[in-house]
Amino acid sequence: MFGRRKKVVVSSYDKSGKIPVIRSSICTGEQVAGFKDAISGKFEELMLLRDDKDFAEFLQCYQVEESEIKREW
Numbered sequence: 001m002f003g004r005r006k007k008v009v010v011s012s013y014d015k016s017g018k019i020p021v022i023r024s025s026i027c028t029g030e031q032v033a034g035f036k037d038a039i040s041g042k043f044e045e046l047m048l049l050r051d052d053k054d055f056a057e058f059l060q061c062y063q064v065e066e067s068e069i070k071r072e073w
Contacts, residue, residue: 023072023073
């Protein structure tokens with residue numbers, strides 16, 4: 001109960017069919033991380049990014065490099 005940490009679950013994604021994307025709102029500055037299907041363009045939201053800690057967690061959980069991520073407005 002106390003002192004136990006949650007295990008970080010590493011999830012994989014289809015690198016050939018999905019693109020890691022961060023969607024940012026121009027008005028509010030809210031950022032959402034997820035994956036966009038390369039063929040259909042459908043965006044799958046995975047997590048809300050409130051700070052750099054959340055961004056680092058997204059990179060670690062899905063084994064994505066920062067250079068691979070595209071930003072959309």
